[in-house]
Amino acid sequence: MVARRLDKLEELKSIIQNNIDPNVNVIVCSSDLSITEQAYTLYNTLKEFQIETWINNAGLGEASFVADQNLDKVETMLRVNIESLTILSTLYVRDYADVEGTHLxxxxxxxxxxIAVGSVAYSASKYYVSAFTEGLAKELGA
Ligand SMILES: NC(=O)c1ccc[n+]([C@@H]2O[C@H](COP(=O)([O-])OP(=O)(O)OC[C@H]3O[C@@H](n4cnc5c(N)ncnc54)[C@H](OP(=O)(O)O)[C@@H]3O)[C@@H](O)[C@H]2O)c1
Structure with missing residues (x-):
């Protein structure tokens, strides 16, 4: 499990081990996916594991009209929702496209x-996610 806040990840790890399965080996990792470099570092630190399913879930939105939007937040959103997702998907596909039973x-x-008027940049970032992922599935014949 990956996010920026290690304390929250540790909390979730305890919940999983105490309430779901004490034997499950939960590995937590802090990474800020709005920093492109960290997406590469994250992937490389996980090379030692055999990863059956990779889930790019981290994402954020900005609910405002384009003229009013906070550009710092929009930049961060584009880096997390689009850049890191693309980098991590690409690295995963390079290693696992031919491995039976794996999923992205x-x-x-x-x-x-x-298109959500009032959240156009978020909406556009998610159009990217849909188009990129469905296009990738076609490339892979999935
Ligand atoms: N909520 C909805 O109604 C809804 C609807 C449709 C789609 N989605 C999509 O579902 C996904 C999850 O949404 P959510 O509502 O569960 O969001 P959330 O409650 O805000 O959770 C976002 C998760 O991503 C992590 N994260 C955020 N920024 C990060 C960063 N820079 N680097 C690494 N991790 C980061 C957060 O942990 P840290 O803050 O500790 O990093 C948190 O674990 C997103 O892709 C979102 O666009 C949500």
Whole structure:
């Protein structure tokens, strides 16, 4: 499990081990996916594991009209929702496209299929996720 806040990840790890399965080996890793370099570092630190399913879930939105949007937040959103997702998907596919039974899951949104006025940049970022992921599935014949 990956996110920026290690304390929250540790909390979730305890919940899983105490309430679901004490034997499950949960590995937590702090990474800020709005920093492109960290996406590469994250992937490389996980090379020692055999990863059956990779899920790109981290994402954020900015709910405002384009003229009013906070550009710092929009830049961060584009780096997490688009850049890191693309880097991590690419690295995973390079290593696992030919490995039987592996899966890549990229979390889009209903707004990745319908333009949401008032959240246009978020919506556009999720259109990217939908198009990239569905296109990749076609490339892989999935
Ligand atoms: N909520 C909805 O209604 C909804 C609807 C459709 C689609 N989605 C999509 O579903 C996904 C999850 O949404 P959510 O509502 O569960 O979001 P959330 O509650 O805000 O959780 C986002 C998760 O991503 C992590 N994260 C955020 N920024 C990060 C960064 N820079 N680097 C690494 N990890 C980061 C957060 O942990 P840290 O803050 O500790 O990093 C958190 O674990 C997103 O892709 C979102 O676009 C959500």
């Amino acid at each position: 899951i990229n979390v889009s949104s209903a707004l990745g299929y319908a």
